[in-house]
Amino acid sequence: MDDTVVTVREGKLRGKIKSDFAGNDFYSFQGIPYAKPPLGKLRFKAPQPPEKWEGVRDATEDGNECYAKSNTYSRSEDCLYINVFTKQIHAKELKPVMFWIHGGGFTTGSSHSIIYGPEYLITEDIVLVTFNYRLGVLGFLSFEDSSLGVPGNAGLKDMVMALKWVQNNITVFSGDPNNVTIFGESAGGASVTLLMLSPMAKGLFHKAIIQSGSALNGWVRGKRSTVYSLARVVGIESNDDEVILEQLQELSIEDLYHGANKLGEPFLVGVMRPFGPIVESNSSESSFINEEPISLLKSGRYQKVPAIIGYCSREGMFIYGLCSKQPSTLLSDETIVPYWLNLRIGSPQYNSAVQRIKDFYFNGKDPLENTDDIFRLYTDNFFLLGIHNIARYLQETGNTPTYFYKFSMDTGLNFMKSFLAIWEPGACHADDFSYLFKNGFAPEDIEPESFEHTGIQRMVRLWTNFAKFGNPTPDPNDKILPITWRPMENQRFNYLEIGEELEMNVDPEKEAMDFWNNLYREYSASRAKL
Template sequence: MSFDIAVADQMRIALNYVKFKTNQQRLRSNDKVIADTLYGKVKGVKWQSIYGNNYYSFEGIPFAKPPVGELRFKAPVDPDHWTEVKRCTRVRSKPCQVNIVMKLVQGSEDCLYLNVYTRELHPNKPVPVLVWIYGGGFQMGEASRDLYSPDYIMMEHVVLVVISYRLGALGFLSLDDKELDVPGNAGLKDQVMALRWVKRNCLFFGGDPENITVFGESAGGASTHYMMLTEQTRNLFHKTVIMSGVALAPWAQTPTHINWTYRLAQATGYSGELNDRQVFAHLKKCKASSLLKVADDIITMEERHQRLTMFCFGPTIEPYETDHCVIPKSPLEMMRNCWGNSIPMVIGGNSFEGLLMFPEVNKWPELLCQLGDCEHLAPRDAHLDKEQQRAFGKQLREAYFGDRKPSRETILEYSDLFSYKYFWHGIQRTLLSRAHYAPEAPTYLYRFDFDSKHFNIMRIITCGRKVRGTCHADDLSYLFYNAAAKKLKRRTAEFKTIKRLVSMVVQFAISGDPNIPLVTHDEKHQPQGTGTGTPTSTWLPISREDAVFKCLNISHDVQVIDLPEAEKLRLWDSCYDRRLLY
């Protein structure tokens, strides 16, 4: 994926970035503070948030040894202890990745660090801990203030931990040879290691090790889901918030019938046989930038037409089990009896996730213009035969395009279709699984539908300023201050949405119930004693008895409604046998 941003918007983003960096320097004090960890002491610094709260920041704390040299592609190992006070006052380098705007490789392989933010190091009693896992399709992302500054969440009394993990081939390369010990999912194993660190060390920062909530968006949401499924994380956390990404999303499972590692080796100059040891030896010597530059090109155009995969290196079923195995079998099977079925979950997505497809259409317009009867859009894990794929494809074309021919003029219809294919149907299947296999643990469904002309940052970057709607990742602007944001007046609808979203997440972290008093933006006309003016103002967990799942719809006002996507989701459900659906 790459973004072709209008020159005017590029200049605006650059100007905002300079302002952001300048403001960050003003908010950072010279007051230092020292905290303990099990590995040694760390030095942090006192900050002020843009809305006035003071907090302590510890950035760049190592939770594993640098995954370089002999540790490249391998599962992470514990960091060494240190005796001197370690300076943790600046964010460390992002993981190696391709910058999708500048088309350059950035970051470092030495990337396994986390950031801790806390209002009080020694509160009267430990406070809830929130652990954030960033998204980016398992190809990009970073634990940085540029994207995830803690200002909004530091308005509340919690500890926030932002973790890092390896990406792309460096984080998800897989080899079949057991003796090499590279079965894949090193990036997910980084997350497991970080969660172990949080469990063991959060008390030193005022956090409650018995009240940890993991939350993430997109690939971070899918990662959070995987953390609920794997036995590696049993009892490491207690609640989850899953945003716009689940383990069942088609982009969150890499097809295993193609040897992506061998293709990568060939693309970087390897001319030998298909031999794991030789391939591994070659790839260990390659520059990280060489591996990442070619990875996007080893997917053929035909495979893109068939929607085989969006990325060639991501979560995968591991070819053999080890003591660090995270995904021993399909996530569908893991969901039925995982330990995470015993803990509360908030899950949801944005109302027009598929606006994220605009850059793909700009880069490869033939993927839209040559859709034909949509037979390649049938879910692969439904295991339909050719005739069934064609029949289902025709249903999809009728449902999303009607009698219009797919073309650039139908890009919004195309985007709507992929809202379901890439995001909402995975969420739907997860809801069905939770309703049947986790009936005792509450599962709350939300739908983020807040459409701001100037503050839905991802839509502006992805689609420009003429398109409206709530795009994939637009909700991040309301959880984290970032380099594209600005300080808002407290009376604005955008600020009230920030307060609302942060309060819901924190209330859920505190109690396992995300309900807060719902106040509309038009407070003058708000009926007394209710959040929405309707009797359905209480947000209840889903139930297997629900004919249609109810969701909390977060727009300019907030209401509990029937999920608007339900009818089209039933169409996607219909192509699965029940045992393949959930």
């Protein structure tokens, strides 16, 4: 493994050699441009193809993170970089490609290797790709005037551009462009589902893994036409869209984000965020998505591929942890009633919904007497309901297998729960990917045969088996996976619990899911009578 120079369409790259979790060498290529830097007049716009370079480009370090309030490394508008990790270069037999989309609520995060180190997944015979995409106002500002070329969803279009880069270049790294699995967690999981729904992404991937997020989660959607509020807070006095765009493109990145942050970035179910994925209006350029996700799912008009989808057993610990930092938000109405119930805040119906939800989860008791009841509420209304329902639609309207899981493993690798100082049992939101990626919060030494070691082996094997074969448990004699993971069936919601043991069950949280879906149907019917 001496030669670390490869040639992609845009030029030559020099990578480096690293060691994986098992002590074997692999190639690492980082900070590769997959699009033209979105600067100046390209700010807020769809990504443009990458430019070529002369000589050999250094690809041994992480590229800039996309600008966001809480990103902590080298943050910049020049951030559209991709990373590739592989065991072989120019191999005759091409390997399955796994394309990771990071989380962060569409407002923060990156592919930085301190969080998403490849050392676990690359022990298997796959090619791993990670990348950055634009966040917050830079990724999701939109104008109604289609002639301006800013219809929204630039951050999602970055993902499409990165997938096109994979199609053009991944064979150099021994990756198979005809066997690409997209996978992601939280906003990354929601992005996977949005890519399945988008005509722009058709044919760019072949399998999907959806972790702890979906297009149907209330916190995913952004508002339309927030540009006028943004213009006011940054001091732009014009009402002319063209003038507003020009001045926003000339504004310093610091002033732009200072203004955007004044509009708030709520991670709530009852309030739509100012900058996030939207359904685009008809425009002169290609739309990422211009129909409601629920309509596309119900009608079966999406890219049908084999899928894994699931959640962590106590996702809601994450919301509880956020609310605990701002106690006024804990159990506030905006964290209880999802906006998609379409109830006017303060109306009798809205107040009735608040009380019914509290009665279901707390049964008249003080919720602070048993915080697990709060965890369950926030797990269900922030995460599980949207994940559960999208899985049902995939099974009902698709023609490919859908595998559902519940992740309940609870070890020293559950970094998010530790970060939030929550010690109750269960797996918090974002606790699962620490078993797929090595990160800076993991213990230095993971003992063989420990629960942590077993958890890593199982998650890596399940996910990479799926990428290779479209089946997470193809080998009945695999000692690491002593179970057959059965996909969902008509009238039978099969799921795999991934905990200290692997166990097949049916109907995750059925009573709670029935409660929420019945609530939605009831209020939809009452609105139709008005």
